[in-house]
Amino acid sequence: MGDQPFNDTFLRACRGEPTPYVPVWYMRQAGRYQPEYLNIREKYSFFEMNQIPEVCAEVTRLPVEQLSVDAAILFADIMTPLKPIGIDVEIESGTGPVIANPIRSPKDVEQLRPFHPEEHVPYILEAVGMLREQLSVPLIGFAGAPFTLASYMIEGGPSKNYHKTKAFMYTEHDGWQALMQKLGNVTIAYLKAQVSAGAHAVKVFDSWVGALNADDYRIYIAPVMEYIFDTLRETGVPTIYFGVGAGHLLDEWNRLPVDxxxxxxxxxxxxxxxxxxxxxxxxxxxxxxxxxxxxMIEERAKQILDEGMEHPGYIFNLGHGIFPDVKVETMQKLTHFVHEYSANKSIGH
Known part of the structure; x- marks a missing residue:
């Protein structure tokens, strides 16, 4: 695969440059909807799949080969850097991340250790290096954003309302600031290491930040996000920021130094x-x-593409991740449709 000419369409779209067609990749494009993934998953736990570079690289590569998407995203979990800093986290099937020692006080924040990617997650960086050699499309590295990581760390697992997280944010001013600073540093160190190892772009998942209103985002979150994206500018690679149910935060996001x-x-x-x-x-x-x-899929995709192509700088994706019930054939058909439909229409006119 690596001997094919390098397809940089995705990177050009990230930079707002004209592209011959709309590039496409999918969140959770490596995962349980793929029979091949399920076969590998039978042999290894989630974290084991991450910790064996060959397996991590194979799972990352699979959807690129299967779907013909324009970018790969590293197969890992946003929880990966938390174990090394002192958080006892396991991924429980059907639940998600479960944390045995949740953050309950500023003292717990003080005890968090610094994160050193080369020492703590060498296997991730090794997988990135392998993929850089094997892929003919860009590799997206990624990390969880401070608020989303904090929400798991404080709640002890997934939450519907984030009451404990917000209570900590509102009542423990210094503790919250310290937590954001520490997690900001984790995010930066992790993403910089992925870029050094060969990632072409990086994405920050702030999956649950939509739980906050715009004022709270501006006060409690924007400073650390500005710090992260500002520092990542030094790498020279494009940066992506994403959250679910966060449309009301778009004006705040637009002010950040993110691409x-x-x-x-x-x-x-x-x-x-x-x-x-x-x-x-x-x-x-x-x-x-x-x-x-x-x-119906085609009609909705067409509508989204028509809107996206009104300006250069557009990448087709889903509004959240692919889930297990989806058929591989559907994703193949959709990718082909996006490529074909957008190639026949001029972008930015």
Whole structure:
């Protein structure tokens, strides 16, 4: 695969440059909807798949080969850097990350250790290096954002309302600042190491930050996100920022020194542009539609593409990740459709 000419369409779209067609990749494009993934998963636990570079690289590569997408995203979990800093986390099937020693006080924050990627997660960096050699499309490295990591660390696992996290944020001013600073440093160290190892772009997943209103985001979160994206500028690679249910935060995000904003399905591309969002955009087919009849998927994809192609700097994706019930054939068909439909229409006119 690595002997094919390098396809940089995705990187050009990240930078807002014209592209011959709309590039496409999918969140959770490596995962349980793939029979091949399930076969590998039978042999290893989630963290083991991460810790064996050959397996991590294979799982990352699979969807690129299978779907013909324009970018690969490293197969890992946003929890990966938390164990080394002192958080006892396990990924429980059907639940997600479960933490045995949640953060309950500023003292718990003080005890968190610094993160040294080369020492703590050498296997991730080795997988990135392998993929750099093997892929003919860009590799996206990624990390969890401080708020989203903090929400797991404080709640002890997934949450519907983030009451404990917000209570800590509102009441423990110094503890919250210290936590954001520490997690900001983790995110920066982790992503910089992935870039040094060969990642072509990096994405920060702030999956649950939509739980905050814009004022709270501005006060409690924006400073650390500015610090992260500002520091990542030094790497010279494109940066992407994404959260779910966060359309009300787009104006705040637009002020950050980030290159690409990922939209979920609740905010249309056109609505974002009308609000004055000038950055490159990524998104945003509702993943649930992947179970709908093909003509409906095609119609919705067409609508999204028409809006996305009104300006250069557009990447087709889903509004959240692919889930296990989706068929591989659907994803193959969708990728082919996005490529073919957008290649026949001029972008940015």
């Amino acid at each position: 690409v904003l990922g939209l979920d399905w609740r905010t249309s591309i056109r609505a974002a542009r009308k609000r004055g969002i000038t950055k490159s955009l990524q998104g945003n087919l509702d993943p649930s539609l992947l179970l709908a009849p093909w003509d």
